[in-house]
Amino acid sequence: MHLDHAKHDHVPLPAGPRRGYRIGIGGPVGGGKTALVAALCAQLRDELSVVVVTNDIYTEEDAEFLRRHAVLPDDRIRAVRTGCCPHTAIRDDITANLAAVEELIEAHDPELVLVESGGDNLTATFSYGLIDAQIFVVDVAGGDKVPRKGGPGVIRSDLLVINKVDLAPLVGADLEVMRADAERVRNGRPTVFTSIRNQPEVPDVVAWVRQRRSALVGTV
Amino acid sequence: MSTAGVLLLADSRLPSGGHGHSGGVEALVDRGLLASVEDLALFLDARIRTAGLVTASFAAAANAVAASTVAAALVSGKWSYETTYHSRVWSCWDAAVEVRTPVAALREASRAQGAALLRTALLAWPDARPLHELAELGRPHQPLVLGAASAAAGATPGQAAALAVHQLAGGAASAAVRLLGLDPLRVAAVQARLAPVADRVSAEATAAAELAVQAEDPDLLPADATPLPEILAELHHASEVTLFAS
Numbered sequence: 001m002h003l004d005h006a007k008h009d010h011v012p013l014p015a016g017p018r019r020g021y022r023i024g025i026g027g028p029v030g031g032g033k034t035a036l037v038a039a040l041c042a043q044l045r046d047e048l049s050v051v052v053v054t055n056d057i058y059t060e061e062d063a064e065f066l067r068r069h070a071v072l073p074d075d076r077i078r079a080v081r082t083g084c085c086p087h088t089a090i091r092d093d094i095t096a097n098l099a100a101v102e103e104l105i106e107a108h109d110p111e112l113v114l115v116e117s118g119g120d121n122l123t124a125t126f127s128y129g130l131i132d133a134q135i136f137v138v139d140v141a142g143g144d145k146v147p148r149k150g151g152p153g154v155i156r157s158d159l160l161v162i163n164k165v166d167l168a169p170l171v172g173a174d175l176e177v178m179r180a181d182a183e184r185v186r187n188g189r190p191t192v193f194t195s196i197r198n199q200p201e202v203p204d205v206v207a208w209v210r211q212r213r214s215a216l217v218g219t220v
Numbered sequence: 221m222s223t224a225g226v227l228l229l230a231d232s233r234l235p236s237g238g239h240g241h242s243g244g245v246e247a248l249v250d251r252g253l254l255a256s257v258e259d260l261a262l263f264l265d266a267r268i269r270t271a272g273l274v275t276a277s278f279a280a281a282a283n284a285v286a287a288s289t290v291a292a293a294l295v296s297g298k299w300s301y302e303t304t305y306h307s308r309v310w311s312c313w314d315a316a317v318e319v320r321t322p323v324a325a326l327r328e329a330s331r332a333q334g335a336a337l338l339r340t341a342l343l344a345w346p347d348a349r350p351l352h353e354l355a356e357l358g359r360p361h362q363p364l365v366l367g368a369a370s371a372a373a374g375a376t377p378g379q380a381a382a383l384a385v386h387q388l389a390g391g392a393a394s395a396a397v398r399l400l401g402l403d404p405l406r407v408a409a410v411q412a413r414l415a416p417v418a419d420r421v422s423a424e425a426t427a428a429a430e431l432a433v434q435a436e437d438p439d440l441l442p443a444d445a446t447p448l449p450e451i452l453a454e455l456h457h458a459s460e461v462t463l464f465a466s
Contacts, residue, residue, distance in 0.1 A: 080240070081240050081462060081463060081464055081465040082239075082240055082463070083239050083240040083241065083242065083395065083398065083463055083464045083465070084395075084398040084399065084463050084464075085239050085240075085398070088239045089239070089240065092233060092235065092239075093233075093235040093236065093237065093238075093239055093336075094235065095235050095236065095237040095335075095336035095337075095339055095340065096237050096240050096332070096336065096465070098339065099237075099332065099335060099336065099339075
């Protein structure tokens with residue numbers, strides 16, 4: 001449905017290398033969204049100006065995690081309270097998140113804006129009024145049927161991250177089945193397998209972020 | 221008058237930032253002060269008569285101010301000059317909301333929701349000058365934006381007042397369902413039972429707004445309050461673990 005992201009009609013920021021590319025990071029509870037955000041910050045903060053908006057169910061929990069791990073200075077992290085409706089805040093009524101993003105842009109003129117959704121379910125996806133591209137994070141411990149079940153996050157996200165591959169033998173998950181199912185339902189959109197715990201550099205995801213950002217704003 | 225326009229503004233699916241606010245319910249629930257459908261009914265009844273009356277008065281007044289500035293500009297044909305003047309008029313009404321909102325946390329909640337609704341309204345009714353005048357204020361208070369947006373949508377001052385009360389009660393009721401797992405059917409029944417109260421309050425607010433707008437004096441509007449939820453709003457704002465922004 002949203003294959004051509006450059007044409008989504010949120011208010012455009014000034015074009016050029018300083019434009020803040022907005023990436024939404026969503027997925028079910030416990031899949032590794034916050035760990036991925038922390039990993040992306042750690043990998044990219046020396047190369048790009050990065051800010052983060054969190055939408056955790058308990059508001060400060062994810063922001064605290066990022067602060068504790070000192071991946072970004074406090075003033076580059078904003079927490080949005082979603083009133084028990086994390087999916088509403090990233091899809092149906094994005095106004096609070098738009099305000100948080102704009103405040104961070106005003107303060108930091110960032111090159112990369114990461115918006116992390118609160119943990120929800122397989123149907124929760126971002127509105128392209130809020131973000132330019134979205135990553136959907138699931139984990140193998142949720143069962144190897146998840147890609148086959150599909151849902152908007154698995155099917156239409158711009159990047160599907162299947163995390164915790166180190167647990168696959170322990171939970172009896174067949175990664176080849178997950179890979180084949182993801183490929184079948186995702187119509188050419190990329191899928192990567194990660195173990196953020198064992199390989200916190202997440203090279204495939206970092207490469208994807210760089211490539212998507214460059215495609216939109218050009219390289220510096 | 222446009223019924224469709226009024227319904228659009230009454231629809232909780234309209235992006236307005238409202239879903240992130242509990243209207244004071246979360247602070248009460250956290251302290252065990254609101255725990256049942258009966259408690260909710262009493263809370264809504266009190267809030268509609270106090271905060272509801274105030275917010276409805278300002279929504280109705282803003283609706284009338286918006287309509288009158290549009291009419292004045294049509295006569296004079298001088299928008300560019302008058303936009304600045306009108307923004308100054310709006311700032312007087314905005315200040316009057318400010319002084320009637322006794323705690324900082326609720327002033328922030330009102331401005332955040334005003335900015336959210338304004339964002340949506342400016343796209344929905346791009347030709348409505350009063351919305352642009354309000355935007356000059358930065359983050360105007362929510363009832364003023366609701367009033368101006370309702371005028372742009374073709375609503376009367378009375379309908380603007382009814383919308384304000386509806387949103388106040390609906391937001392709190394929905395939050396109670398989400399936080400406590402109350403039976404949503406019984407909560408809807410409570411709202412239906414309170415409809416005559418809401419109508420009376422809306423009528424009172426509309427009458428007050430008419431006088432204040434005629435006199436060009438925001439100070440004539442009501443200033444009722446419910447101290448406990450207002451004090452708790454400040455504590456809620458300061459606490460670490462909350463699901464709603466207010």
